[in-house]
Amino acid sequence: MLIKTQDKRKKDIYWLVGIFLISIFISVSLWSIPGFKGIASHDSSMFQYFGRLMGKGYIPYVDMFDHKGPLLFFINALGEVSIHGIKILWFLELISIYITLAFTYLAVRLFTKSYSAGLAVLLTSGIYISTLSGGNYSEEYALPLISIALYLLGRFFVKKDFRNYIPFTFGLTGVLVIFLRANVVVLWGVGAIAVISYLMTIKGTKILLKMSLFAVTGAVVATIPFIVYCLATSSLSQMVYQAFKFNALYVKFARGIGLRNVFFFFLKLLLNSGWLLIIYAQPLVLAKTWRSKSPNDKWYLVSVYSFGVLNMLSVLLSQRDYPHYLLTEIPFLIFMTAILIEELSKLSIKSCSVLTIIMIVISVWMALPTLKGISQSYAHKNTSTYWIKDTKVVAKYIKTHTTDKDTIYVHEKGANIYNLAERKSNSRFFTLPAVDLEKFPKIKDEFIRDMKENKPKYIVTWGGFLKQKYYKSGTSQYKMQKIILRNYKNTYNDYYYNVYEIK
Secondary structure: OHHHHHHHHHHHHHHHHHHHHHHHHHHOOOOOOOOOOOOOOHHHHHHHHHHHHHHOOOOEOOOEOOOOOHHHHHHHHHHOOEEOOEEOHHHHHHHHHHHHHHHHHHHHHOOOOHHHHHHHHHHHHHHHHHHHOOOOOHHHHHHHHHHHHHHHHHHHHOOOOOOOHHHHHHHHHHHHHHHHHHHHOHHHHHHHHHHHHHHHHOOOHHHHHHHHHHHHHHHHHHHHHHHHHHHHOOOHHHHHHHHHHHHHHHHHHOOOOOHHHHHHHHHHHHHHOOOHHHHHOHHHHHHHHHHHOOHHHHHHHHHHHHHHHHHHHHHHHOOOOOHHHHHHHHHHHHHHHHHHHHHHHOOOHHHHHHHHHHHHHHHHHHHHHHHHHHHHHHHHOOOOOHHHHHHHHHHHHHHHOOOOOOEEEEOOOOOHHHHHHOOEEOOOOOOOOOOOHHHOHHHHHHHHHHHHHOOOOEEEEEOOHHHOOOOOOOOHHHHHHHHHHHHEEEEEEOOOEEEEEEO
């Protein structure tokens, strides 16, 4: 028995080392990797703007406006730290990927063999790269917390591990996710309901009370640093408003592409990644797995599949066609794949070999568009496009014609120019939230007031902004046009940008 346990641990160590190599492979696709010559994605540039200004002493939510949680900005602030001129953001993302894959592997290993869990991780690396979309998204950093929580639930149900660290860490990770991106808290809701239901079923009232106490303690421990920081910087009310209230309003008012369109968008993404066959096979695989599992294993299966389905539903309800929204499904995809491999391994050698070959051929054939895209991404990720060149040229122009004390404003074009030029916006609205500002009159009024009273030295707009004639009088866009026409002169143009200097 001891020899078998040691053999299992050796295999797990080998796989965990292999998973680290897989993590490195995945991380090479990240745009934060040292030597990358491109520019950050729209969202990533905004988070890096937060991190850069926080390093200079500016306060999130007070000096910069956004509806993401504070943990994301602290990660980017840490990512701005450089060692020998190299920022460590890429290393943080690599650690994030490894923790995600390692803990998901360990969670799946609780009732599958090591090769089933390991192969599932390997097979998921392609769609991981596709959905990362360059990286540095809130969903990416939520993944380690999700995978840790999945593992803790597995320890609780499968191993009947009721030790105090389980609820404490579960509560702690749940609150960290809330301070990162509250929209992805599905697993903690499902997990809490499952644990409470299970303990009520076995009449474990004392265990439930003890675990509840430690879960709350973990949640409090996670909350305290954020509250202390916000109180010390007088940003608590703004943090609560922007990260929670405005975030909910953003989900309500921001325009999506519609449920039907977003459904087919993610359906195509899964199809191109070769995953639909695995998903279609799940009812049969789950039914077969269900018959051979213990009652406790079944509780865990229900919890994991409930999380997978409800989390996917939340992705669809967002009505956003953003690949990185699917990132939070990665642990569930690994879970499904591992169970499928485990069931295939139970077949006769001949049947298993035939089915495995058929599945690999069909999945690879279905995944060819994604595999082609990944190879092109690796081959051309440092190839400059006109968009990248124009962005860098404008940033250099701004940096050359301003000082550290000057402010600028870039209209509806992310934060890359700010970061490349190492300049700050004239107000906390360095980029306007993607909502109809007419529904948020206080934000609109503050933005316009800052543009008039705290004029930036340069304003950068997208090409042809002033030529647009369809903006209604009184709207923020109309007022922005008037401010530029009255107070600024055009000094530089290229295909993507127009640059205006204060008169």
